[in-house]
Amino acid sequence: MLSYVRPDYGGALRNAGGTIGADANIGAFGRLEPGLEFRVLGSGGRVSNQYTYTVGPRVELDYGRFHPYATFQIGMGTIKYNNPEIINGVPYAKDNSIVMGYGGGLDYQLTPRWAVRADAIVQSWRVDPQSPKFHPMAFSLGVRYRFHFRGKHGPGF
Numbered sequence: 001m002l003s004y005v006r007p008d009y010g011g012a013l014r015n016a017g018g019t020i021g022a023d024a025n026i027g028a029f030g031r032l033e034p035g036l037e038f039r040v041l042g043s044g045g046r047v048s049n050q051y052t053y054t055v056g057p058r059v060e061l062d063y064g065r066f067h068p069y070a071t072f073q074i075g076m077g078t079i080k081y082n083n084p085e086i087i088n089g090v091p092y093a094k095d096n097s098i099v100m101g102y103g104g105g106l107d108y109q110l111t112p113r114w115a116v117r118a119d120a121i122v123q124s125w126r127v128d129p130q131s132p133k134f135h136p137m138a139f140s141l142g143v144r145y146r147f148h149f150r151g152k153h154g155p156g157f
Contacts, residue, residue, distance in 0.1 A: 034060075077097045101122060
């Protein structure tokens with residue numbers, strides 16, 4: 001997916017990037033499809049580049065061609081500063097953090113395997129225990145390809 005990230009630090013900054021991931025649905029309970037999601041988000045801008053590697057539960061609802069979903073993610077994140085500040089003679093070039101994120105989106109199914117996807121994720125970072133958390137937001141738009149291992153969908157929808 002193509003992603004737009006609002007980093008939430010350093011003023012009104014914008015980063016552009018991309019998201020790739022994999023979802024594994026673990027079954028269907030009526031319209032409800034719980035699963036597990038893994039995501040990698042990378043974005044870059046004038047001030048910094050931001051990377052996250054997260055995994056977590058995902059719940060999808062099946063309404064014909066519409067598949068809204070919600071997700072909660074946890075993982076690691078790195079911020080690399082393009083113009084590092086010099087602190088005690090050493091460039092302060094990057095920060096690492098545990099990242100938690102929550103959000104959701106919508107898949108619109110074009111065929112049994114292909115869908116258009118739009119989603120939004122709010123992240124929570126804390127790079128230092130003495131500093132406040134900050135909350136980047138990622139908005140993404142792209143496509144999804146679904147593998148059918150159990151023959152859930154036949155030739156139609």
